[in-house]
Amino acid sequence: MARITRRKFIDLTKSAILGGAAIAGAATLMSEPAESAGSNTDSNSGEFVIPSYCDVCFMGCGINVTVKNGRATKIEGNPAHPISRGKLCPRGAGGLGQLYDPDRLKTPLMRTADNKFKAVSWDEALDYVADKMKTIMDTHGPESLALLKHGKGAAPFVQLWHAIGSKTEGHPSYAQCRGARDIGWSLTFGKGPGGVERVGLDQAEVVAFIGGHLGENMHNVTVQDYTTGLRNGSRHIVVDPRYSTAASKAEHWLPIRPGTDIALLLAWTHVLIYEDLYDKAFIEKYATGFSELKEHVEYTTPEWAAPYTGLNADDIRQTARELGAAIPNSLLFPGRRFAWYGDDTQRARAMAIINALLGAWGNNCGVFLGDKIKVPKYPFPEAHHKAKAAFDSKEKYPLGTSTPVQDIIDATIPGRFKGATQNAPIKGWMIYSTNLMRSVPNPKLIEEAVQHLDLMVVVETMPAEITGYADIVLPDTTYLERFDVLNAPEWREPFVSIRQPVVKPLYQSRPSWWIAKQIAERLGLGDQFNYGNFKEVVDHQLKQLGSSLKDINQKGGVLKKAYVKPAMKFKTPSGKVELYSKKLARAGFDPMPRFIKHPEPPENYYRLLYGRTPQHTFSRTSNNAMLLELFPENEVWVNPYIARVHGIRDGDDVVLKNKNGVKSNRIKVRVTKRIRQDCIFMAHGFGRTDRRLTKSFDVGADDNGLLTKYELDPIMGSTGSQVNFVTFV
Amino acid sequence: MARYGMSIDLTTCVGCGACVLSCKMENNVPDTYARTWIEENLTENAGGLSLELFSNRCHHCKSAPCVSVCPTQASFIKDGIVMIDKDLCVGCRQCISACPYGARYFGPDSRVDKCTFCEHRVGTDRDPACVEVCPTSSLVFGDLADRGSELSKLLKTRKYKVLKKDKRTKPKFHFLEPVEKKATKAS
Numbered sequence: 051m052a053r054i055t056r057r058k059f060i061d062l063t064k065s066a067i068l069g070g071a072a073i074a075g076a077a078t079l080m081s082e083p084a085e086s087a088g089s090n091t092d093s094n095s096g097e098f099v100i101p102s103y104c105d106v107c108f109m110g111c112g113i114n115v116t117v118k119n120g121r122a123t124k125i126e127g128n129p130a131h132p133i134s135r136g137k138l139c140p141r142g143a144g145g146l147g148q149l150y151d152p153d154r155l156k157t158p159l160m161r162t163a164d165n166k167f168k169a170v171s172w173d174e175a176l177d178y179v180a181d182k183m184k185t186i187m188d189t190h191g192p193e194s195l196a197l198l199k200h201g202k203g204a205a206p207f208v209q210l211w212h213a214i215g216s217k218t219e220g221h222p223s224y225a226q227c228r229g230a231r232d233i234g235w236s237l238t239f240g241k242g243p244g245g246v247e248r249v250g251l252d253q254a255e256v257v258a259f260i261g262g263h264l265g266e267n268m269h270n271v272t273v274q275d276y277t278t279g280l281r282n283g284s285r286h287i288v289v290d291p292r293y294s295t296a297a298s299k300a301e302h303w304l305p306i307r308p309g310t311d312i313a314l315l316l317a318w319t320h321v322l323i324y325e326d327l328y329d330k331a332f333i334e335k336y337a338t339g340f341s342e343l344k345e346h347v348e349y350t351t352p353e354w355a356a357p358y359t360g361l362n363a364d365d366i367r368q369t370a371r372e373l374g375a376a377i378p379n380s381l382l383f384p385g386r387r388f389a390w391y392g393d394d395t396q397r398a399r400a401m402a403i404i405n406a407l408l409g410a411w412g413n414n415c416g417v418f419l420g421d422k423i424k425v426p427k428y429p430f431p432e433a434h435h436k437a438k439a440a441f442d443s444k445e446k447y448p449l450g451t452s453t454p455v456q457d458i459i460d461a462t463i464p465g466r467f468k469g470a471t472q473n474a475p476i477k478g479w480m481i482y483s484t485n486l487m488r489s490v491p492n493p494k495l496i497e498e499a500v501q502h503l504d505l506m507v508v509v510e511t512m513p514a515e516i517t518g519y520a521d522i523v524l525p526d527t528t529y530l531e532r533f534d535v536l537n538a539p540e541w542r543e544p545f546v547s548i549r550q551p552v553v554k555p556l557y558q559s560r561p562s563w564w565i566a567k568q569i570a571e572r573l574g575l576g577d578q579f580n581y582g583n584f585k586e587v588v589d590h591q592l593k594q595l596g597s598s599l600k601d602i603n604q605k606g607g608v609l610k611k612a613y614v615k616p617a618m619k620f621k622t623p624s625g626k627v628e629l630y631s632k633k634l635a636r637a638g639f640d641p642m643p644r645f646i647k648h649p650e651p652p653e654n655y656y657r658l659l660y661g662r663t664p665q666h667t668f669s670r671t672s673n674n675a676m677l678l679e680l681f682p683e684n685e686v687w688v689n690p691y692i693a694r695v696h697g698i699r700d701g702d703d704v705v706l707k708n709k710n711g712v713k714s715n716r717i718k719v720r721v722t723k724r725i726r727q728d729c730i731f732m733a734h735g736f737g738r739t740d741r742r743l744t745k746s747f748d749v750g751a752d753d754n755g756l757l758t759k760y761e762l763d764p765i766m767g768s769t770g771s772q773v774n775f776v777t778f779v
Numbered sequence: 780m781a782r783y784g785m786s787i788d789l790t791t792c793v794g795c796g797a798c799v800l801s802c803k804m805e806n807n808v809p810d811t812y813a814r815t816w817i818e819e820n821l822t823e824n825a826g827g828l829s830l831e832l833f834s835n836r837c838h839h840c841k842s843a844p845c846v847s848v849c850p851t852q853a854s855f856i857k858d859g860i861v862m863i864d865k866d867l868c869v870g871c872r873q874c875i876s877a878c879p880y881g882a883r884y885f886g887p888d889s890r891v892d893k894c895t896f897c898e899h900r901v902g903t904d905r906d907p908a909c910v911e912v913c914p915t916s917s918l919v920f921g922d923l924a925d926r927g928s929e930l931s932k933l934l935k936t937r938k939y940k941v942l943k944k945d946k947r948t949k950p951k952f953h954f955l956e957p958v959e960k961k962a963t964k965a966s
Contacts, residue, residue: 123804124804124805125804126801126908126911126912127911127912136911137797137911137912137913137914137916138797138801138912138914139795139797139914140795140796140797140799140800142797143797143800143801143804143912144800146804264793265793265795266793268793268795268797268914270914273793273795273914273915274914274915274916277790277791277793277914277915277916277917278916280790280791280958281788281790281791281916281958283958283959283960284960285960293828293830295793295794295830295832298828298829298830298832299790299791299957301960303827664793664794664795664796665795665796675810676800676803677800679799679810679811679813680796680799680800680817681796722821723821723823723828724821724828724830
């Protein structure tokens with residue numbers, strides 16, 4: 051195979067997929083649905099209901115899938131499941147649109163010397179991947195192979211990386227999403243608020259929200275508890291430059307100037323402390339650094355914050371008083387996608403500190419303590435080598451907990467990576483289930499980085515943009531066609547739930563465990579995958595828990611245990627809630643959050659904000675026919691005053707341009723008073739550029755392409771991306 | 780005799796559309812058609828902006844113009860549920876014009892179709908698909924003739940409105956006004 055010197059994006063309008071491919075045998079890929087279905091099987095009608103857990107987003111909601119004559123016809127919430135309770139968001143309900151999307155990747159694809167894709171057999175594709183991996187490992191070391199991943203299906207690839215001896219791994223859910231939040235909370239409480247946020251929204255009397263626009267963000271159980279709270283009369287304070295759905299349901303909407311959240315948080319902290327509206331018992335018993343904090347926020351009055359935030363000082367004071375008056379039944383919601391301005395860990399700290407003052411930790415109205423069922427490990431063999439990484443992220447970010455993806459991208463471009471010693475070049479990328487062109491800012495740099503790779507493999511269900519840069523594209527199964535790791539998060543009703551195939555893999559798609567195992571076998575590491583089928587792993591783990599696959603299916607796909615409240619322990623250096631962080635101070639950072647003024651958009655430019663719509667997650671849902679019926683394309687929200695200034699009317703098509711001259715696709719304008727005059731907003735995930743996505747190609751605009759700039763969080767490498775200014779072309 | 784109706788709580792509905800999809804799967808509604816849909820009303824007054832989000836559907840009117848206008852008696856009311864007998868429907872579409880709520884569509888089978896409150900589930904332990912899936916628990920289905928039903932109780936305790944009251948259709952889809960909040964505690 052000729053070495054590819056220039057990795058050109060493959061546009062399928064110009065180069066149709068060449069040739070056909072032999073279908074690899076896959077007799078042992080899955081069990082029959084009937085076998086999995088347990089007591090829910092109605093053998094007379096050929097109709098089964100199979101429990102599993104969802105993967106359209108990452109919450110892991112329990113689903114029941116109806117299968118008739120081998121075809122899945124309906125996805126419903128699993129009533130036995132503690133985080134779906136029989137209910138689903140539209141994305142979960144629309145999962146069949148993903149399974150039966152005719153645009154799915156159907157066969158392994160291989161890049162040809164003249165930059166086309168040809169369909170190849172699994173054997174040919176896997177031989178190529180293993181051969182290239184081996185060459186890279188022999189030449190540069192296994193750490194020259196990077197794994198970029200997302201989701202539960204990535205577990206077998208993590209195992210493969212352990213097996214080959216590489217620790218070069220990254221996932222956008224860290225530096226592009228909730229990493230800063232979790233670290234800020236860990237520095238304060240010794241622990242984050244959880245992947246499924248452990249928040250008592252159903253029981254809290256007063257809740258403040260900064261980010262995490264619930265109602266548009268449809269994290270099922272969180273939204274269920276949020277609306278239960280509303281029904282019970284919870285009072286909400288929503289801080290958002292946009293009149294969001296949540297703002298429309300709140301008592302107070304604070305339309306803050308973007309980038310000034312820390313000023314508001316410090317002013318709230320000031321009011322809570324100086325008006326004696328904090329949980330004294332909690333602070334005295336559990337916290338350290340109160341006097342330093344009190345001194346730190348002496349000057350951060352509502353009057354001080356008002357000009358920065360664009361809010362009224364009385365409103366700031368009033369909302370702080372409402373939070374304080376409701377102690378211990380108040381909460382500041384932790385938010386989720388946190389990479390905003392580059393001081394994100396400090397913003398998380400400021401939010402965690404307020405929750406400490408509210409005593410909102412370890413109680414039912416605040417961040418509750420989760421219990422979990424500990425799933426026993428499957429006896430995988432010891433790895434042959436101690437795994438190494440191409441660089442040590444701890445050297446660059448001593449307080450970090452993972453590797454920022456942009457560092458892997460930088461380290462792929464010779465001479466570009468800074469901040470730590472690079473032990474080896476990065477010569478290969480294995481990308482599992484993350485469309486980097488849409489999940490990491492400044493995608494132009496990714497285009498540059500991939501030119502330096504000797505191997506780029508993308509494992510995906512859809513022809514996502516990132517597949518166009520690959521040497522090899524491997525068609526993954528969707529979550530409805532495979533076994534995956536058991537899901538057992540910390541929660542107030544501890545549980546274990548299973549993901550299992552409800553139908554046989556469509557086309558030539560294969561589950562991730564099969565792909566990883568096949569590659570391992572070709573690398574002589576087959577012994578590391580000591581199972582024939584991932585079903586055995588799941589069954590073995592369940593048996594260790596005194597259950598089995600059959601048993602859990604009879605119980606509706608979920609095992610539960612009684613909740614045991616964990617002790618109030620804080621895994622911080624002092625063993626206390628740290629209002630003042632010596633750990634941060636020692637590392638050279640502010641021990642308490644400080645407000646830094648961020649640049650404002652210049653005249654005729656507006657800050658680009660982006661976020662969710664209830665029907666879409668990432669870019670992966672934007673070609674789903676069912677979800678497109680509900681939300682067919684994104685629009686750009688523009689304040690009426692700004693529309694007048696630019697001569698734009700509602701429904702017009704516009705093109706946006708950022709400060710670096712990057713232009714967007716055409717996008718429809720929604721003129722609305724629901725947004726401030728200094729920013730514009732669009733839902734994420736549209737403006738698809740791969741023509742193989744027949745339903746979403748060229749529909750709406752891509753926010754991520756406009757994010758050519760980001761502000762790095764010096765504490766852990768989060769890429770604050772709400773710092774891009776755009777105007778109308 | 781039962782008299783089925785429904786309510787939606789404007790306190791909690793976020794207009795996500797899970798009900799739309801759930802309905803489509805449960806009732807095999809053809810692609811690009813829907814028996815329930817999302818509406819959004821933004822208003823502005825002295826107090827600022829106000830946003831109403833809700834899913835809409837057939838209102839199962841007591842005085843249903845779609846039933847009275849139907850020349851073949853294909854549209855009829857059973858236990859308060861406005862139903863269509865597809866065998867009798869000739870596809871004349873007069874009912875579509877008569878419905879003030881836009882609840883009916885002319886399907887690819889050249890028949891008219893609409894929400895049935897998942898009539899096939901009535902009498903089982905299952906709620907209509909839209910009610911079951913709703914992550915915000917905004918929808919309540921029940922028997923208005925039964926004073927003890929959750930729906931009857933809600934309509935007794937909560938303020939509600941119906942749409943297009945002036946059309947005198949006596950709709951049975953009720954919109955619960957947002958709950959009033961407890962007063963702020965003195966600080």
